[in-house]
Amino acid sequence: MLLFFTLGLLVHFVFFASIFDIYFTSPLVHGMTPRFTPLPPPAKRIVLFVADGLRADALYELDENGNSRAPFIRNIIMHKGSWGISHTHVPTESRPGHVALIAGFYEDVSAVAKGWKENPVEFDSLFNESKYTWSWGSPDILPMFAKGASGDHIYAYSYDAQREDFGAHDATKLDTWVFDNVKGTLPVDYLNNTDLFKAESMFTNAVQILEQFKISLCKELIHLALKGLSYYHTYDRFFLGTNVVIGFVGWTTYASLLIIKSHSNLTRHVSKEVKVLSFFYRCMLTAGLTAFAVWPFFTQLWIQAKMMNIVISMYVVYNTHSSLLRKQGLPLTNQIVSWATLGHSRDLGALLPEHNQDMSFWQCNEMKMHTAQFTGAAKEKRCILTRVALSAPLYF
Numbered sequence: 142m143l144l145f146f147t148l149g150l151l152v153h154f155v156f157f158a159s160i161f162d163i164y165f166t167s168p169l170v171h172g173m174t175p176r177f178t179p180l181p182p183p184a185k186r187i188v189l190f191v192a193d194g195l196r197a198d199a200l201y202e203l204d205e206n207g208n209s210r211a212p213f214i215r216n217i218i219m220h221k222g223s224w225g226i227s228h229t230h231v232p233t234e235s236r237p238g239h240v241a242l243i244a245g246f247y248e249d250v251s252a253v254a255k256g257w258k259e260n261p262v263e264f265d266s267l268f269n270e271s272k273y274t275w276s277w278g279s280p281d282i283l284p285m286f287a288k289g290a291s292g293d294h295i296y297a298y299s300y301d302a303q304r305e306d307f308g309a310h311d312a313t314k315l316d317t318w319v320f321d322n323v324k325g326t327l328p329v330d331y332l333n334n335t336d337l338f339k340a341e342s343m344f345t346n347a348v349q350i351l352e353q354f355k356i357s358l359c360k361e362l363i364h365l366a367l368k369g370l371s372y373y374h375t376y377d378r379f380f381l382g383t384n385v386v387i388g389f390v391g392w393t394t395y396a397s398l399l400i401i402k403s404h405s406n407l408t409r410h411v412s413k414e415v416k417v418l419s420f421f422y423r424c425m426l427t428a429g430l431t432a433f434a435v436w437p438f439f440t441q442l443w444i445q446a447k448m449m450n451i452v453i454s455m456y457v458v459y460n461t462h463s464s465l466l467r468k469q470g471l472p473l474t475n476q477i478v479s480w481a482t483l484g485h486s487r488d489l490g491a492l493l494p495e496h497n498q499d500m501s502f503w504q505c506n507e508m509k510m511h512t513a514q515f516t517g518a519a520k521e522k523r524c525i526l527t528r529v530a531l532s533a534p535l536y537f
């Protein structure tokens with residue numbers, strides 16, 4: 142009895158395993174010799190518009206007025222092009238339909254091991270046998286065709302996976318993305334256009350680039366103007382207020398003079414003295430406005446000069462201290478800068494605060510410890526240190 146039960150269990154296990162061996166095996170056959178046809182291709186290029194979820198009967202149905210829902214495509218089907226209906230197999234997803242349309246075989250059931258995300262076996266497709274392929278679409282479909290491609294001739298552009306809306310709240314967003322990104326990608330030589338159309342396209346692109354540059358330049362100028370206004374409001378309100386007042390007063394005076402001139406006889410007989418005086422006023426006004434215009438520039442130069450003075454002073458002090466620690470004496474450059482600064486100062490006593498003596502005494506004491514080692518050179522070094530003590534406070 143136990144032997145019969147064991148044999149029955151073994152037979153059922155073999156039957157169960159045979160299901161996976163027969164049905165869950167890739168139907169693709171590899172190792173075949175490629176075949177080429179001597180006939181010319183029916184077309185130089187092919188354009189695929191794949192509408193996911195579109196049933197074939199949608200092209201044959203008529204609306205309530207008796208007209209076709211897709212008259213252009215229906216006209217091509219009935220009078221110009223070749224057409225056919227593909228019978229889908231499970232699973233009814235987007236990827237199996239694309240594989241059947243482009244590669245020519247039904248869904249590989251072995252893809253269940255990959256979670257129906259990619260085909261585990263490399264396969265040949267229409268894209269792989271083409272010279273160049275450009276594709277736009279879903280990130281779940283396009284990489285599958287570009288993965289096994291030989292060479293670098295398939296260009297796939299996919300939107301982010303987070304943008305996929307399976308709830309179909311707005312099914313046109315992804316189509317709009319494709320229509321926007323397909324523009325300007327294909328080489329001009331691959332398009333069947335005339336030279337006039339190419340010239341008009343180049344001119345249109347140049348005009349668009351120029352308009353975009355104008356918009357960006359306008360935004361940048363507005364940003365700079367707002368930053369300048371904020372700077373004047375924060376750091377130089379007097380200068381800004383003076384400019385505003387002068388501007389309003391100038392325009393108000395000009396408008397008043399126009400009104401007075403048109404309604405009175407005061408300006409009909411003007412003497413030479415008044416003309417000379419008005420010319421003097423105009424020159425003074427021009428000079429004043431020029432001075433106000435260049436005031437920020439000279440202010441910036443003054444600030445930069447002060448900053449440069451501070452940097453040079455810090456360098457002189459640091460270089461002097463480092464040179465004395467190495468027992469190399471005072472550098473010639475530091476001496477020139479120090480004495481030049483002392484020569485330009487009007488009051489030397491105002492530049493020497495009380496703590497100068499402390500610093501000089503400390504530096505001289507530091508060198509007195511080395512007097513026995515340097516003998517005659519010690520006096521010279523102490524003299525140099527005294528100079529540094531007098532000039533160093535100028536840079537603090």
